[in-house]
Structure formats: structure tokens, C-alpha cells
Amino acid sequence: MGWNELVTRASSRWMEGTGPHADVVLSSRIRLARNLDNLPFPQRMSEADAAKLLAAAEEGVREINLIGFPSRVELYRLADTTPLDRQVLVDKHLISPLQSREAMARAVAISADESISIMVNEEDHLRIQVLAPGLQLQEAWRVASQVDDALEQRIQYAFDERLGYLTACPTNVGTGLRASVMMHLPALVLTQQAGRLFHNLSQLGLVVRGLYGEGTEAAGHIFQISNQTSLGKAEEEVISNLEAIARTVIDTEEQARRHLHREMRLQIEDRVSRAFGLLSNARVITSEEAMRLLSDVRLGIALGVLPPIDYRKLNELMVAMQPAFLQRTEGRELNPLERDVKRAALIRSHLAS
Amino acid sequence: MGWNELVTRASSRWMEGTGPHADVVLSSRIRLARNLDNLPFPQRMSEADAAKLLAAAEEGVREINLIGFPSRVELYRLADTTPLDRQVLVDKHLISPLQSREAMARAVAISADESISIMVNEEDHLRIQVLAPGLQLQEAWRVASQVDDALEQRIQYAFDERLGYLTACPTNVGTGLRASVMMHLPALVLTQQAGRLFHNLSQLGLVVRGLYGEGTEAAGHIFQISNQTSLGKAEEEVISNLEAIARTVIDTEEQARRHLHREMRLQIEDRVSRAFGLLSNARVITSEEAMRLLSDVRLGIALGVLPPIDYRKLNELMVAMQPAFLQRTEGRELNPLERDVKRAALIRSHLAS
Numbered sequence: 001m002g003w004n005e006l007v008t009r010a011s012s013r014w015m016e017g018t019g020p021h022a023d024v025v026l027s028s029r030i031r032l033a034r035n036l037d038n039l040p041f042p043q044r045m046s047e048a049d050a051a052k053l054l055a056a057a058e059e060g061v062r063e064i065n066l067i068g069f070p071s072r073v074e075l076y077r078l079a080d081t082t083p084l085d086r087q088v089l090v091d092k093h094l095i096s097p098l099q100s101r102e103a104m105a106r107a108v109a110i111s112a113d114e115s116i117s118i119m120v121n122e123e124d125h126l127r128i129q130v131l132a133p134g135l136q137l138q139e140a141w142r143v144a145s146q147v148d149d150a151l152e153q154r155i156q157y158a159f160d161e162r163l164g165y166l167t168a169c170p171t172n173v174g175t176g177l178r179a180s181v182m183m184h185l186p187a188l189v190l191t192q193q194a195g196r197l198f199h200n201l202s203q204l205g206l207v208v209r210g211l212y213g214e215g216t217e218a219a220g221h222i223f224q225i226s227n228q229t230s231l232g233k234a235e236e237e238v239i240s241n242l243e244a245i246a247r248t249v250i251d252t253e254e255q256a257r258r259h260l261h262r263e264m265r266l267q268i269e270d271r272v273s274r275a276f277g278l279l280s281n282a283r284v285i286t287s288e289e290a291m292r293l294l295s296d297v298r299l300g301i302a303l304g305v306l307p308p309i310d311y312r313k314l315n316e317l318m319v320a321m322q323p324a325f326l327q328r329t330e331g332r333e334l335n336p337l338e339r340d341v342k343r344a345a346l347i348r349s350h351l352a353s
Numbered sequence: 354m355g356w357n358e359l360v361t362r363a364s365s366r367w368m369e370g371t372g373p374h375a376d377v378v379l380s381s382r383i384r385l386a387r388n389l390d391n392l393p394f395p396q397r398m399s400e401a402d403a404a405k406l407l408a409a410a411e412e413g414v415r416e417i418n419l420i421g422f423p424s425r426v427e428l429y430r431l432a433d434t435t436p437l438d439r440q441v442l443v444d445k446h447l448i449s450p451l452q453s454r455e456a457m458a459r460a461v462a463i464s465a466d467e468s469i470s471i472m473v474n475e476e477d478h479l480r481i482q483v484l485a486p487g488l489q490l491q492e493a494w495r496v497a498s499q500v501d502d503a504l505e506q507r508i509q510y511a512f513d514e515r516l517g518y519l520t521a522c523p524t525n526v527g528t529g530l531r532a533s534v535m536m537h538l539p540a541l542v543l544t545q546q547a548g549r550l551f552h553n554l555s556q557l558g559l560v561v562r563g564l565y566g567e568g569t570e571a572a573g574h575i576f577q578i579s580n581q582t583s584l585g586k587a588e589e590e591v592i593s594n595l596e597a598i599a600r601t602v603i604d605t606e607e608q609a610r611r612h613l614h615r616e617m618r619l620q621i622e623d624r625v626s627r628a629f630g631l632l633s634n635a636r637v638i639t640s641e642e643a644m645r646l647l648s649d650v651r652l653g654i655a656l657g658v659l660p661p662i663d664y665r666k667l668n669e670l671m672v673a674m675q676p677a678f679l680q681r682t683e684g685r686e687l688n689p690l691e692r693d694v695k696r697a698a699l700i701r702s703h704l705a706s
Contacts, residue, residue: 266694270636277634283623341619 001112003076007088007328010320012114012131014093017311019134023302024250026182026222026315027131029093030140030239032148033167033176034126037156041168042121050105050121057120060151061109064116067150069143071113075120078103084333087324093131095119116147123168124176126151135250137179137243141235164231171228175235180226181246186299187256188249189221197252201225204245220291220298220318225249261303272300280351284337285344290321309351317350354465356429360441360681363673365467365484367446370664372487376655377603379535379575379668382446383493383592385481385501386520386529390509394521395474403458403474410473413504414462417469420503422496424466428473431456437686440677446484448472469500476521477529479504488603490532490596494588517584524581528588533579534599539652540609541602542574550605554578559598573644573651573671578602614656625653633704637690638697643674662704670703 014027035041036056039049054077061075078086078099086100094117095108107120119127128151130144158166165176172178188194198208209224225246227238260268275296279285285293298314300306319325321343327334330342367380388394389409392402407430414428431439431452439453447470448461460473472480481504483497511519518529525531541547551561562577578599580591613621628649632638638646651667653659672678674696680687683695 266637266690270638270697273634273636274631277630277632278627279630280634281626281630283626284619285623337619344623 001072001074001110003081003085006076006110006114007085010092010316010325011312012092012094012319014115014131014133015312015315015319016133017313017315019132019136021135021250022133022311024183024185024253025135025246026184026311027093027133028135028137028140029132029178029180029182029224029226030128030130030137030144031178031180032128032144033124033165033172033178034128034148034151034155035158035166035168036125037158039125042123042125043168045105045121047105053121053125054105054107056155057107057109057118057126059154060126061118063153064109064147064150067146069111069116069146071111071115073109073111073116073118075107075109078106078108084324084327087322088328091319091322091324094129096122096127098122116143118147118151124172126155135181135243135246137181137239137246141179141239174229174231175233175238177235177238178226179239179242180224181242182222182224183246183249183253184220184222184295184298185249185253186221186295187260188253190260191256193252193256197249198223201245201249205229206242206245219288220295222295257299257303261305268299268303269305272296272303272305276300276306276351279347281348282344284340285347286340287321287323287343290343290347291318294318313350317347320350321346354425354427354463356434356438359429359463359467360438363445363669363678364665365445365447365672367468367484367486368665368668368672369486370666370668372485372489374488374603375486375664377536377538377606378488378599379486379537379664380446381485381488381490381493382531382533382535382579383481383483383490383497384531384533385497386477386518386525386531387479387481387501387504387508388511388519388521389478390511392478395476395478396521398458398474400458406474406478407458407460409508410460410462410471410479412507413479414471416506417462417500417503420499422464422469422499424464424468426462426464426469426471428460428462431459431461437677437680440675441681444672444675444677447482449475449480451475469496471500471504477525479508488534488596488599490534490592490599494532494592527582527584528586528591530588530591531579532592532595533577534595535575535577536599536602536606537573537575537648537651538602538606539574539648540613541606543613544609546605546609550602551576554598554602557598558582559595572641573648575648610652610656614658621652621656622658625649625656625658629653629659629704632700634701635697637693638700639693640674640676640696643696643700644671647671666703670700673703674699 039053058075061073064073089095090097090100094110099106099119099122105121109118115131117129128144128147130140132140160166164174167173167176188197201208205228207226207228227242275293279293294314301309323339326339326342392406411428414426417426442448443450443453447463452459452472452475458474462471468484470482481497481500483493485493513519517527520526520529541550554561558581560579560581580595628646632646647667654662676692679692679695
């Protein structure tokens with residue numbers, strides 16, 4: 001897939017809106033932090049080291065493509081790309097905000113279906129990421145392991161018998177694994193149960209973040225729940241632990257939705273219908289308001305109050321309406337008002353079709 | 354026309370949405386205060402006096418029906434009616450709130466097209482009212498004069514050579530005429546010109562009131578502009594004076610609308626489109642919010658931003674969504690939440706059809 005398609009197409013496998021528990025779980029993600037044995041960590045690398053890392057990554061990608069995945073992986077050097085293009089990849093959850101900020105000597109390998117992405121020279125030398133729609137941590141883990149194994153054919157990882165994989169940040173030492181689930185939890189927020197739940201999750205060693213990772217707000221009632229440390233626990237244990245907890249959160253959210261619909265039927269129906277009415281008619285809309293209203297619409301679909309709209313459409317819209325994507329589609333910089341106008345038009349056409 | 358039809362049908366001639374300047378002027382109204390020579394004013398009448406007044410009114414109505422109006426006038430005694438039914442007539446601008454509060458020995462004569470109504474035993478013995486859609490003061494005055502003449506065939510009015518018609522309140526002495534125009538002035542409010550304009554109008558001896566007369570708020574940016582006193586000026590002078598001023602107000606409002614659409618095009622388009630989206634989708638809505646949003650929709654239609662909706666539909670909706678009408682339609686008392694739900698359903702069905 002060409003770079004241009006990658007940054008103008010608002011679809012990724014994780015946005016499909018399918019998969020188990022798609023009503024609550026947008027996507028599941030497995031991330032593995034890996035470093036090369038013979039190079040300093042990125043923060044201390046020379047230019048020559050970075051060049052070596054890129055070369056190694058290229059070889060690794062060739063190896064991955066031998067596994068026989070239906071979707072081909074390609075490496076893109078970020079040095080030649082624009083900040084806007086990189087921001088699009090952030091919006092699609094394919095690279096991190098950190099990776100997008102500094103492009104020099106950095107790269108990302110992405111599969112054609114965008115389910116696999118490997119950041120090169122981010123916080124660690126390599127960050128393997130696999131995204132799957134719905135609650136499919138095991139499936140994502142299986143793919144990530146295969147990618148990891150393929151890379152290891154060509155690359156000598158920094159590994160310590162006692163500690164496990166060595167990483168730039170101590171929290172990742174061990175398995176280098178972060179498993180996370182992106183969940184839509186509007187009913188837990190509306191019934192004011194979210195705070196207590198998240199507190200309980202943190203007691204269990206989990207982290208709750210907003211839509212775009214660390215330090216971001218939970219726009220549209222979308223939360224990422226992930227494991228905090230990766231030391232001292234087998235991958236399978238971390239993953240099945242998170243999966244079990246995710247199932248509990250799903251149950252709690254679904255109970256809260258039923259409760260809302262039973263106890264506050266009119267108010268909820270009014271709220272989600274108004275959200276749909278506003279999104280279908282607004283001519284100017286900020287990203288914050290749109291996220292908030294899309295959350296209500298998503299809830300309305302789940303409750304059967306609104307006519308069914310494909311979750312894929314909502315997921316794609318959520319990405320396509322972000323500032324970077326809007327500007328990339330338009331082919332030029334847009335001021336905030338212009339973006340709000342383009343966003344409103346995009347939403348109207350998505351919801352009308 | 355039967356009483357039942359009168360209080361369940363949300364249409365009157367003034368709601369037709371036609372007539373000159375219908376974009377700004379909902380309706381024109383002429384009201385004549387008249388009293389019988391041989392009876393004390395209503396506040397001091399005995400029951401026997403009230404019975405005489407009713408009998409005289411009945412005779413007068415028979416005379417009116419001889420004029421040859423296409424629409425037959427009928428007298429309804431209010432003693433047998435419910436407060437809810439009377440409130441419906443208030444919402445339709447056919448009787449005053451004062452007339453609705455106290456039903457004993459009171460009556461109202463109404464023509465089948467609801468353009469003529471004569472309140473019997475309100476503040477004065479007789480209050481002749483003629484309503485016409487759009488700016489048609491002359492037309493309404495012509496009809497009111499004919500009704501007045503017909504009544505005078507049977508009734509000896511309290512009239513003083515020097516003062517003119519004698520009325521219960523000194524402000525009505527003279528011609529007993531109040532001419533008024535109901536105008537939708539959203540752009541003057543939005544551009545903050547309304548306050549100064551209304552101040553100027555009061556300097557010219559005019560009164561500006563809200564939708565339902567004295568002491569009511571200007572719900573939905575709808576204002577009634579009328580003459581203040583009726584002493585010392587010929588009817589034709591009062592009417593042509595108000596008409597000239599109404600034309601100035603119309604021009605100012607239309608200029609303000611063009612200005613808004615030119616200078617704040619996006620914001621206005623967004624505002625009226627959102628209003629339409631909310632009205633078409635809300636499941637629970639208060640009368641205040643609905644009036645506000647309908648005002649925006651009306652503005653949107655006038656500006657050509659929204660697809661044309663018949664003004665008649667909006668006028669009828671404005672009446673049909675009032676608490677009394679909703680309850681009359683439903684055939685039972687409704688609590689506020691029930692009303693808000695019925696109102697939302699009514700609005701959705703009106704806007705969808």
C-alpha cells in the first residue's frame with residue numbers, strides 16, 4: 001500500500017466494528033517493546049546507530065512478509081513525511097504521538113490492513129503493535145508473537161535471562177508487553193460508576209487512559225484499559241487477566257445501559273435522538289462536541305433506540321473527522337472554523353448515506 | 354361550528370401563513386371595545402344585568418350573520434365550558450386570559466373561520482376582535498367595522514359626543530380601538546437592535562408585548578405591537594399610523610436578516626439547522642425550548658437556508674403544542690413530563706410530514 005493511501009483512507013481493520021462485544025469494545029491491542037542487543041537505546045543513539053536500526057528493521061520486515069499473512073507489511077521512513085501525515089497515523093492509532101513529533105531516522109512498518117504496525121526508533125528500537133476489532137486479545141497476541149518471532153530471525157534482541165526483554169523505560173522491562181482494550185463506557189460515566197470502577201482497576205494493576213493514550217482526555221467516553229507493568233508475569237497471564245477484567249467491565253457497562261434504559265428511558269431516548277439530530281444537521285461542529293454526540297449516538301444504537309448504523313461507519317468517522325485527517329483530505333491547512341465546517345459536512349454525509 | 358371542533362382544531366384564519374409580509378408578520382388584529390348604554394360596566398354588573406347583556410349579544414350575533422360573511426358566527430356561553438377548553442381559545446388568540454379565568458355569565462361569539470371573535474362581558478361588555486393573516490390591518494378594520502355596525506343595529510352603545518365610546522378602562526375611551534400586529538423579529542433580537550427599536554416605538558405611543566399580550570414574555574421572538582391610547586385620533590389615522598410603523602419594522606427586520614446572513618452566514622446556518630435537527634429528533638421538549646427552536650426554524654425558512662416549510666404548519670404547531678391544546682387532544686390532564694413527550698412527538702410528526 002502506498003503512503004498516500006495510508007494517510008487518506010479512514011479505514012483500518014480495527015475500525016471494522018466487528019468482533020466479540022463490538023457494542024462496548026472498539027478494539028484490542030497488543031504491543032511488544034523490543035530493542036536490539038548491539039545498539040544503545042534510542043535516546044542515546046548516534047546517527048550511525050539509527051541507520052543500522054533502520055537497516056535491521058528493513059530486514060525484519062522482509063522476514064515478516066515470509067510468514068504468509070494475507071496482508072503485506074511495508075516500511076515507511078518518516079523523514080520524508082509531513083507532520084500532518086504523521087498526525088493522521090496517530091489518529092488511526094498506527095503510531096504514537098511521540099513517534100509523530102520527531103521524524104528523523106524514524107520509520108514505521110504497517111500491514112496493508114493496518115492491523116500490524118511496527119514503530120522503529122520510538123522510545124524503544126522496535127514497538128510491535130497488533131490491533132484487532134472487538135475483544136480479541138488472544139488473536140492479537142497470536143499475530144504479535146508471529147511478528148516477534150519473524151523479527152527475531154534477523155535481529156538479536158536485548159534480553160536478560162533474569163529480567164527478560166530490556167527496554168528504555170523500566171516499566172516495560174520483562175515481557176515488554178502492553179495489552180489494552182479500547183472501550184466505550186458511556187453508561188458507566190452517566191451513572192457515575194466510572195470513577196470507582198477505574199479506581200478498582202488501578203488497584204488491580206491496570207491503567208485507564210483516554211482515547212489517544214497517556215495524558216489524553218476520554219473523548220467520547222472511550223477509554224483504554226491496559227496492564228501497567230510487564231515484569232514477572234507471563235504474557236498469557238497478563239492477557240487472560242486483562243481479558244477477564246475486560247469481560248467484567250463489559251458486563252458492568254451493559255448492566256448500566258439496561259438500567260439507564262429502564263429507569264430513565266425518556267431522558268436517554270431524548271438524549272441520543274437529539275445527538276443524532278444535531279450531528280445530522282449541524283453546519284459547524286468542534287471535534288469535542290462531535291465526539292460527545294457520537295458517543296450518544298453509539299449508545300443509542302446499542303440500546304436499539306436509534307436505527308442501526310454500522311459501527312464501522314462511526315469508527316471511521318471518529319478518525320476522519322480529526323483535524324489532521326480533514327486537512328489531509330482537503331489537501332491544505334485549514335483554520336479551526338474551516339475544520340469545524342468540513343467536519344460538520346463530513347458527519348452529515350456519513351450519517352445520511 | 355361546534356364547540357368541540359373549536360377547541361380541538363389547531364387552525365384559524367390568522368394561522369394561514371399567507372397575507373402580505375408573512376415572513377415577518379404572523380397576523381394583524383383589530384379590537385373594538387364597546388359597552389351598552391343601559392348597563393353598568395362588567396365590574397359592577399348584577400346577575401340580571403349580565404343576563405341582559407348575553408341576550409343583547411345573542412341578538413347582535415343574529416344581526417351579524419345577516420351581513421353575508423362567508424363564515425357563520427356562533428355564540429358560546431362559557432359557563433358550561435372547562436378551564437382547559439377556555440385556555441385553548443386563549444392559545445388560539447380568540448379570547449383573553451382574563452375572559453378565560455372567570456366563565457360565569459360570560460360568552461364568546463366566534464366565526465367558523467375564527468377570524469371574528471366577540472368577547473361578551475370581559476373588561477368591557479363587548480370586545481370585537483378581527484384577526485387576519487399577515488399585514489392586513491385595513492382588511493381587518495373593514496370587517497370589524499361591519500361587525501360593529503351590525504351590532505349597533507340592535508344595541509345602543511355607551512357613547513359620548515365629546516369623548517367617543519365609553520369604556521371600563523380610560524385608555525380605551527374614544528374609538529375603543531386597539532390595532533396590533535404580531536411580528537416575528539428574531540434578527541432584531543440577535544443583532545441587539547430590538548431594545549432600542551422598542552424604546553423608539555414607545556416614544557411614538559405604541560406598546561410592544563409578548564405573544565400572549567400584556568405581561569407575557571416574547572416567546573419565540575414574537576412580539577405584538579399596538580397603539581396605546583384611542584382617544585383623540587380617528588380610527589383610520591391610528592391604523593394607517595400603525596401600518597406605516599409596521600412597514601418600517603419589517604424593513605428593519607429584513608435588513609437585519611440579510612446582515613446576519615451576510616456577516617455570520619455559517620453561524621446562522623448552523624443555528625437554524627441545529628434547531629431543525631433538534632425539533633425533528635427530540636423525544637422530550639418544553640414549550641419554551643420548542644418556541645425558541647421554532648423561531649430559529651422560521652428564520653431559517655425565511656433566509657432560504659432550510660427547505661421551505663409552510664408557515665401555516667409552524668403557526669398551527671405553535672398553538673397545538675401549548676399545554677392546554679395537548680391535554681385537550683389527549684382528552685385528559687397531563688403532567689409536565691407527559692406534555693413534553695407529547696409535544697416532542699407532535700413536533701416530529703409535523704416536521705416529518
